[in-house]
Amino acid sequence: MISITNLTKDYKTKKGTITGVDNVSLTVNEGEVFGIVGYSGAGKSSLLRCMNLLERPTSGEIRVDGLDLTKLKGEGLRQARLKIGMIFQHFYLISQKTVGENVGFALKAAKLPKDQIAKRVDELLEMVGLTDKRDVYPAQLSGGQKQRVGIARALANNPSVLLCDEATSALDPNTTLSILRLLKKINRELNITIVLITHEMNVVKEICDRMAVMQDGRVIEEGDVYDLFSDPKADLTKEFISSVVSFDVPQPILAACTGSVIKVQFKGAVAGEGIITDTVQHFDVKGNFLHGSIEYIQEKPLGLFLMEIQGRPDNIHRAITYMEGRGATVEVILNGI
Template identity: 80%
Template structure:
């Protein structure tokens, strides 16, 4: 669907050149929701703006639906861009135009026949639950409603790809959740591929199928969201995940522990089984829960537990081996967390 090959974007400044995107290669599958995560300055916004040539790449290829956009120009590039809708962090609505007129603007730019424009505007407003806001102006809308207008406008010309640049960063948590659910609904009903730029791991956890983590213009890790949450490979990814799934336990509690402290992770259906209970019952050990939760990522459970085990080294070793045979991933924490 989207193939990014050796993409680089270099900016020229008074102090020299700055690399915004550094030799990035990614494949984004048709119909999936793909998240790109990174802190400010990581290069994620530069990357997404290169995807539809709002930014001209310095080198590399961007293939969308079999077309290399970097080799297109003029009318061919304009037509290709019509199949790539874009949603912005700060909405970018025209304040002097009504909600209906903002959506119609995108249709007029695509030379849609006049009669069809009004019909399509009505369809889109119903899709984003704003049928009663057609004749109001952006200033009369909440942030969430403005973003719904932005989504309707981005969908106006039936794109196959929807690019979202920090689409929820300006919204409160409840509104963010409603927008994410709307995007997921659009993705599932219309099979629209969504690329979502964010610095919030909760956003990725909520709706993304796969993800990439960026740092200093490079992709440092990518894969299935569930796999990355359950087994992050880089310190940066671990830092992002900790913002969503925390193992923070007060130091006085850790200092009071006299046994072996374990971090235990269960993937998939194993997360719902009583593995730890069975372990404590079968072996000559005592267990003390310090922290525990079951997260649901892509509707699959991920069990995360922090516990203290007391017993002989041999008994604890056997208990750990038993949990691992039952599908758990166990990490012994020698000196606290």
């Protein structure tokens, strides 16, 4: 669907050339929700804006549905962009136009007949839950409603790709969740490929299928969201994931532990099994939970627990071996043996 090869974007400044995107190669599959994560200045917005040539890359190739956008200009590029919708962080609605007029703006620019524009606007407003707001102005809307207008506008020309530039960063948590659920609904029902950039891992956890982590203009890690949450490799990825799944235990509590402290992770169906309970029952050890949770990522459970385990060294070793044999990943944080 989207194939990016050796993409570089340089910016000329008074202090010299700054590389915003540094030789990035990525593939986004048809029909998936792909997240690009990074802190401010990582290059994620520059990469996203290159995907529809709002910014023309310095070098490299961008193919959407097999078409190399970097080779297009003028009318050819305009036609290609019609199939790539974009949603912005700050909405960018026209304040002097009604909701219906904002949504229909792109259709009017495409010179569709008035009756077709009216019908399409009705369809889009129903899709985003704003049928009753057609004749009101943006100033009368909440932030979430404004973003729904932005989504409807981005869908006007039946795009195959939807680019989301920090689409929920200006919204409160409850509104963010409703917008993410709307995007997921659009993705599933219309089979629209969605690429979103964010610095919030909860956004990725909620709707993304795969993700890439950017730092200093480069992609430092990418893959299936569940795999990266359960086994991150790069330090920055671990840092981002810790904002959602944290194992920070106060040092005084760790210092008070007399046994071994272990981190236990369960993936998939194993997370629903009573492995820790079985371990304590079958071996002469005692378990003391310090921290634990089960997260649901891509509708699959990921169990994460931090616990103190006490007993004879051989029993502790047998208990850990047993848990690993049942499919758990066990890491010794503090060896009290």
